[in-house]
Amino acid sequence: MITLHQYPEAFGLSSLSPFCIKVEFFLKVAKLPYKNHVEVNPAKGPKGKMPFINVDGDKIPDSSFIIDYLMNKHSLKDLEIKDPGAQAQAIAFKSMIEDALYFGLLYSRWVDPVGFKRMKSEFKSMFPPFIGGPFLEFIRRNLTKQSRAQGLGRHSAEEVYALSAKQISALATLLGENAFFFENKITYFDATSYAFLTTILKQPIDSPIKKAILSHQNLCDYVDRLDVVSGVRK
Missing domain, CATH: 1.20.1050 (Glutathione S-transferase Yfyf (Class Pi); Chain A, domain 2)
Known part of the structure; x- marks a missing residue:
């Protein structure tokens, strides 16, 4: 199971951070099951920032590295840009x-x-x-x-x-x-x-x-x- 650690909701958005929204949107379009864990303190992230994901004990920080990891791990060819x-x-x-x-x-x-x-x-x-x-x-x-x-x-x-x-x-x-x-x-x-x-x-x-x-x-x-x-x- 993927656990997404991200900042709390704000303004009717799923998170106050666009980088957190980016990862959650990607998880949805990739149809990958996940659960949310709200963090207020960025120091709890491996790089002192949110978001990060926890996959079976492995912590992957940074929205871009998270998406690269998920693209490779789950062979998400449909979400690639081929040209x-x-x-x-x-x-x-x-x-x-x-x-x-x-x-x-x-x-x-x-x-x-x-x-x-x-x-x-x-x-x-x-x-x-x-x-x-x-x-x-x-x-x-x-x-x-x-x-x-x-x-x-x-x-x-x-x-x-x-x-x-x-x-x-x-x-x-x-x-x-x-x-x-x-x-x-x-x-x-x-x-x-x-x-x-x-x-x-x-x-x-x-x-x-x-x-x-x-x-x-x-x-x-x-x-x-x-x-x-x-x-x-x-």
């Missing part, structure tokens, strides 16, 4: 989402004062009285430092959101009029693209990143389509 050109695009766009758009999402939640105010009100109740507020401020300071170290946090808010909007536009162009991003079927790539798009759309922060997605009807339709696959919507 070499499409494979190259998938690698590049996955990196764009997880290494660039992710920091735009992080900025909108924790650095932008408007987003942080909403995050604080949503998550304060998860902690004991008098602890939640200071702890969330501590998280904000750490993530702001992380954002600056990565580079995005050194830009103005307008510049950050302009970069994120370009990334969203690139995704919309890649999808075009297709139902899915590659080979007219769900592939492992959709776990990443869906996880991030649905997280941005469903979190209660009216950020410019959300507005950028809403300006592309094909991306909105794509999320609606995969909500059905994920079980969010029937």
Whole structure:
């Protein structure tokens, strides 16, 4: 049995982390039986992050390594991208989402004062009285430092959101009029693209990143389509 260790639900999403949503969505489309184990403390993960899976005592961390492990272990050929050109695009766009758009999402939640105010009100109740507020401020300071170290946090808010909007536009162009991003079927790539798009759309922060997605009807339709696959919507 696969046990998925992930952050708790938030905003009507299965987890507050798109990386956790990514793995759970993949488990569903791969039709692999699993159970959830909610973690609040990232230090419990083998690499100090969530998610990770436990398979018969073996712990596999990091969403990408988890999916690679499951693809190989269960020979999930139907979820592969077979065309070499499409494979190259998938690698590049996955990196764009997880290494660039992710920091735009992080900025909108924790650095932008408007987003942080909403995050604080949503998550304060998860902690004991008098602890939640200071702890969330501590998280904000750490993530702001992380954002600056990565580079995005050194830009103005307008510049950050302009970069994120370009990334969203690139995704919309890649999808075009297709139902899915590659080979007219769900592939492992959709776990990443869906996880991030649905997280941005469903979190209660009216950020410019959300507005950028809403300006592309094909991306909105794509999320609606995969909500059905994920079980969010029937």
